[in-house]
Amino acid sequence: MNEQSEAILPSQQVIALQAETSRLNKMVKALMNRAERAMSAQGSEFGLFQATIMLENQVRERTHALEAALEDIKKMARALRGAQSQMQMEIEERKQVNEALEQEKEDQRILIQKLEETQNQLLQSEKLASIGQLAAGVAHEINNPIGFVNSNLGTLRNYVGKLMELIDIYESANICDRNEETYHKSRIDEFRKNIDIDFLRADINSLIDESIDGTARVKRIVHDLRDFSRIGGVDRVYVDIHEGIDSTLNILGNELKHKAVVIREYGAIPQVECVPSQINQVFMNILINAAQAITSQGEITIHSDCNDGWVTIAISDNGKGIDPKNLSKIFDPFFTTKPVGEGTGLGLSISYGIVKNHGGKLDVKSEVGKGTTFTICLPLRRRDDPSRD
Ligand SMILES: Nc1ncnc2c1ncn2[C@@H]1O[C@H](COP(=O)(O)OP(=O)(O)OP(=O)(O)O)[C@@H](O)[C@H]1O
Ligand SMILES: [Mg+2]
Numbered sequence: 315m316n317e318q319s320e321a322i323l324p325s326q327q328v329i330a331l332q333a334e335t336s337r338l339n340k341m342v343k344a345l346m347n348r349a350e351r352a353m354s355a356q357g358s359e360f361g362l363f364q365a366t367i368m369l370e371n372q373v374r375e376r377t378h379a380l381e382a383a384l385e386d387i388k389k390m391a392r393a394l395r396g397a398q399s400q401m402q403m404e405i406e407e408r409k410q411v412n413e414a415l416e417q418e419k420e421d422q423r424i425l426i427q428k429l430e431e432t433q434n435q436l437l438q439s440e441k442l443a444s445i446g447q448l449a450a451g452v453a454h455e456i457n458n459p460i461g462f463v464n465s466n467l468g469t470l471r472n473y474v475g476k477l478m479e480l481i482d483i484y485e486s487a488n489i490c491d492r493n494e495e496t497y498h499k500s501r502i503d504e505f506r507k508n509i510d511i512d513f514l515r516a517d518i519n520s521l522i523d524e525s526i527d528g529t530a531r532v533k534r535i536v537h538d539l540r541d542f543s544r545i546g547g548v549d550r551v552y553v554d555i556h557e558g559i560d561s562t563l564n565i566l567g568n569e570l571k572h573k574a575v576v577i578r579e580y581g582a583i584p585q586v587e588c589v590p591s592q593i594n595q596v597f598m599n600i601l602i603n604a605a606q607a608i609t610s611q612g613e614i615t616i617h618s619d620c621n622d623g624w625v626t627i628a629i630s631d632n633g634k635g636i637d638p639k640n641l642s643k644i645f646d647p648f649f650t651t652k653p654v655g656e657g658t659g660l661g662l663s664i665s666y667g668i669v670k671n672h673g674g675k676l677d678v679k680s681e682v683g684k685g686t687t688f689t690i691c692l693p694l695r696r697r698d699d700p701s702r703d
Contacts, residue, residue, distance in 0.1 A: 327387060335380055342373045436647065436660060437667075455535050455567055459528030466521040466528075473518055476509040538564040550696055552585040555593070555625060559616060562597045566605070573605040574614045574631070583620040587696045592668045596676075599661035600629050600688045606652070607633025607686060623694050630687040636680040644678065
């Protein structure tokens with residue numbers, strides 16, 4: 315038996331077999347010695363000789379049997395060795411598969427991290443785009459009243475100058491002597507005629523009213539902007555959703571007014587727990603899309619409702635509608651049918667994410683040539699999206 319197979323044989327069996335073999339060898343040797351001694355000492359004694367031969371045969375048979383058993387064990391050892399090396403190969407293969415899996419897991423972790431970073435950047439860029447859009451809208455809305463208040467003030471300065479001149483003429487008439495009275499009276503009449511005092515009187519009033527109205531508009535815009543951008547935090551608070559829609563509509567005023575009449579069908583809804591700045595961003599994205607879908611003058615209807623702890627806000631337009639083949643793609647980031655530079659294709663994907671994070675749903679129904687309705691469903695009370703980690 316070689317060293318390797320010995321190492322693999324079940325040790326107890328080998329030891330037992332070896333011990334038995336050597337015991338039998340010893341026995342044979344002892345018997346042979348005894349027979350030899352007996353033959354030489356007492357002469358041949360046939361019976362003893364026969365017994366010795368029989369015993370010798372038995373021992374030989376037994377030795378053969380043991381050698382055959384030993385051979386079987388060697389075969390078993392070889393088979394075991396084969397199985398062992400097979401097992402080692404399998405273990406090695408599994409180790410390699412495990413290492414590959416670990417590597418894949420690590421790659422995926424890095425990929426997920428990169429995706430999260432990209433998503434954050436996207437959110438940030440969409441926020442910046444919204445702020446830019448909002449700033450442009452607000453600048454326009456403020457620019458208009460500020461423009462006419464400014465021009466009114468210029469006109470008023472001119473009017474006030476003329477009135478001051480008239481007052482000067484009155485004052486000099488007051489201190490003149492009686493001989494010059496007629497002269498002054500005619501000078502006053504002529505000046506009043508020149509400056510069209512009746513028109514001045516009426517116009518001053520309307521200029522002041524208009525200006526007060528203009529500054530009130532600026533004040534309202536600033537107020538709406540503050541409302542809209544209770545933005546800063548991401549804390550959920552209870553808010554009147556209608557106020558959010560109204561301030562968003564005011565901010566978008568200019569963009570919408572040339573495109574559509576806005577019809578508000580507000581139902582009775584309680585306050586909703588949400589992050590108002592984010593929900594207002596959703597209204598803004600959907601309203602801008604609605605306005606962009608209308609080619610000439612159209613209609614945008616905002617319908618709100620409350621049922622079983624859910625608030626539903628449906629925003630419908632009678633614009634060009636969405637091609638059925640695009641309907642499943644509109645919530646994908648970067649999907650846009652708008653020309654380069656006009657749409658990034660992020661508005662709806664961001665809106666979808668915001669509504670989902672509020673535990674709500676954002677659905678769409680559209681018919682080409684007839685219009686589109688986006689329905690935002692929000693739970694009245696906080697219900698985080700369970701699929702979020
Ligand atoms: N009310 C709508 N009517 C018709 N098509 C719409 C409407 N709203 C969205 N869409 C379609 O869905 C696409 C994706 O809208 P989304 O708001 O995500 O991106 P966008 O408007 O193209 O660009 P962005 O909002 O980033 O400026 C639009 O390009 C348009 O084809
Ligand atoms: Mg959009």
